[in-house]
Amino acid sequence: MSVPRVAMFLCHCHKSSGDLNRAVRIGEEALQGCRDQGLDGSDDYFMLAATVMEAYGDLGDEAHAAAWARQLVTQAEAAGSRSGQAALYWNASLLAERDGRLDDALEYSHRAIAHLGELGDSRDLARLKVDSAAVPAQTAAAIKAGRVDLDDPAVTLALLKLNAVVGVKGVFNGSGQITSMGITCALCHSTVDDSFAPGIGRRLDGWPNRDLNVGAIISLAPNKKPLTDLLGVDEAAVGQALAAWGPGKFDATLSLDGKAFRPDGKTGATLIPPAFGLAGVDLATYTGWGSVTYWNALVANLEMHGRGNFDDDRLDDASQFPVAARNRLGHVRNQPDLVTPKLAALHVYQLAIPAPKPPRGYFDAAAARRGRVIFEGKGQCQSCHMQPRGTQAGWNLVTPADICTDAFTASRSPTGRYRTTPLVGIFARSKGGFYHDGRYANLAAVVEHYDDCRGLGLTAREKADLVQYLRAR
Numbered sequence: 001m002s003v004p005r006v007a008m009f010l011c012h013c014h015k016s017s018g019d020l021n022r023a024v025r026i027g028e029e030a031l032q033g034c035r036d037q038g039l040d041g042s043d044d045y046f047m048l049a050a051t052v053m054e055a056y057g058d059l060g061d062e063a064h065a066a067a068w069a070r071q072l073v074t075q076a077e078a079a080g081s082r083s084g085q086a087a088l089y090w091n092a093s094l095l096a097e098r099d100g101r102l103d104d105a106l107e108y109s110h111r112a113i114a115h116l117g118e119l120g121d122s123r124d125l126a127r128l129k130v131d132s133a134a135v136p137a138q139t140a141a142a143i144k145a146g147r148v149d150l151d152d153p154a155v156t157l158a159l160l161k162l163n164a165v166v167g168v169k170g171v172f173n174g175s176g177q178i179t180s181m182g183i184t185c186a187l188c189h190s191t192v193d194d195s196f197a198p199g200i201g202r203r204l205d206g207w208p209n210r211d212l213n214v215g216a217i218i219s220l221a222p223n224k225k226p227l228t229d230l231l232g233v234d235e236a237a238v239g240q241a242l243a244a245w246g247p248g249k250f251d252a253t254l255s256l257d258g259k260a261f262r263p264d265g266k267t268g269a270t271l272i273p274p275a276f277g278l279a280g281v282d283l284a285t286y287t288g289w290g291s292v293t294y295w296n297a298l299v300a301n302l303e304m305h306g307r308g309n310f311d312d313d314r315l316d317d318a319s320q321f322p323v324a325a326r327n328r329l330g331h332v333r334n335q336p337d338l339v340t341p342k343l344a345a346l347h348v349y350q351l352a353i354p355a356p357k358p359p360r361g362y363f364d365a366a367a368a369r370r371g372r373v374i375f376e377g378k379g380q381c382q383s384c385h386m387q388p389r390g391t392q393a394g395w396n397l398v399t400p401a402d403i404c405t406d407a408f409t410a411s412r413s414p415t416g417r418y419r420t421t422p423l424v425g426i427f428a429r430s431k432g433g434f435y436h437d438g439r440y441a442n443l444a445a446v447v448e449h450y451d452d453c454r455g456l457g458l459t460a461r462e463k464a465d466l467v468q469y470l471r472a473r
């Protein structure tokens with residue numbers, strides 16, 4: 001390891017332990033050493049400087065940190081240090097955000113994303129969607145003609161002002177400056193139809209966004225302290241967990257049990273499910289945590305940090321939910337409670353989102369008709385995926401053994417079981433695979449699995465027909 005790297009590491013250690021003065025002193029000495037040896041144009045130099053700059057900010061010396069940030073950014077640009085610039089832009093963005101200079105913060109974070117993208121850092125793959133109906137015709141025409149730079153922060157701000165970024169809400173003051181921003185359920189549970197351009201189109205509410213890389217977005221946060229504090233692990237561990245999620249997935253249980261990985265080393269994250277077709281379904285989530293309204297309350301309070309009340313004694317079980325028990329997440333109280341009054345309307349709205357019908361040509365109708373007979377007969381699918389919702393009428397949970405699958409994700413839920421996934425709108429949720437973690441790449445693989453598991457003895461044609469029937473749902 002190079003000297004600046006060692007210093008950066010030490011600087012981080014002292015910062016995390018709260019000894020900011022020591023962090024700054026060690027960092028400054030190493031930076032001086034670099035300058036003495038003529039190493040002050042290297043990537044490592046700028047990355048260390050970015051760390052020290054952040055420590056000055058933490059010390060409350062924000063004016064010094066901000067002035068220094070401007071100077072360092074110019075130097076790194078002149079030296080052509082890409083990693084250095086990326087690190088500096090991030091930390092400058094963090095400082096600006098803390099200062100309330102959100103326009104600057106956005107500008108810096110945009111530049112950082114651009115650099116990370118060029119460095120092959122996959123973090124820029126976090127695909128947000130744009131609602132074309134919210135964009136005025138003139139702007140839309142300019143986008144089409146290629147006259148709008150979608151990487152320009154001013155464009156992002158304009159789109160946020162139009163409320164056109166699906167699932168992201170900006171709050172602007174009287175003079176049009178952004179003062180805060182937040183996310184909505186639509187970030188994950190809506191997408192667009194790409195009718196205008198990839199990622200830009202009409203809103204499809206309730207459809208899972210299987211392009212969205214939630215882990216990559218969270219890992220862009222310059223400050224991971226809320227996560228490291230909650231989970232009681234270091235930044236590297238948080239980074240590893242987030243990087244493993246990949247597109248279309250999120251781990252809603254990580255902040256309750258701290259289990260980032262399965263025993264086989266794969267991520268513990270699950271696919272983002274659709275939010276449509278849930279009316280008439282008893283338990284929600286892949287493992288049946290509770291009703292839709294129970295889960296809405298959990299997500300609003302524990303995942304999205306809305307300020308409300310939330311209660312669940314099951315989260316006091318410290319052996320199953322060490323993080324939740326330690327942080328008393330089963331007993332959240334806020335005055336005033338801003339969440340509960342919204343739950344009724346949210347529930348009604350959600351249950352009213354119908355499952356979309358597959359487009360013409362998505363399935364072979366004759367084969368699908370034959371497939372239905374298999375589904376309800378020889379395939380035994382109907383014993384769990386009952387018509388018409390595609391899940392059991394009543395208590396809709398089964399044991400992992402019932403579907404010949406491992407118990408990992410089930411064991412992270414108070415139920416210890418899997419919920420029979422309602423089979424509606426299959427075409428709108430086939431990207432990313434099937435089953436809670438996308439382990440089966442396509443429907444043929446799912447059917448193959450059931451044939452093995454239940455010894456169904458389906459012929460090749462029966463399997464193919466069954467797949468067409470599923471595609472028709």
Ligand code: HEC
Nearest residue numbers: 185188214250252271272273284285286287292296299300
């Ligand atoms: C960061 C992405 C993300 C956001 C934001 C999000 N969810 Fe989810 N949602 C998920 C994932 C992943 C699951 C699957 C969790 C599981 O089954 O363990 C899920 C599951 C659900 C389910 C259960 C669906 C089913 O098939 O039973 C409902 C209902 C739901 N979310 C509602 C909401 C609401 C309401 C909000 C906003 C308050 C919201 N979600 C915000 C990712 C998200």
Ligand code: HEC
Nearest residue numbers: 379380381384398402403418419420421434435436446450
């Ligand atoms: C014993 C109950 C049971 C039977 C029988 C059963 N399933 Fe399932 N099915 C489930 C459960 C539970 C899941 C959720 C598994 C998971 O997410 O890990 C599921 C998931 C699925 C999925 C994936 C849905 C998605 O969006 O991820 C498909 C497709 C499916 N089943 C089709 C079938 C077919 C076809 C049959 C008959 C050959 C069948 N199932 C028989 C319980 C059952």
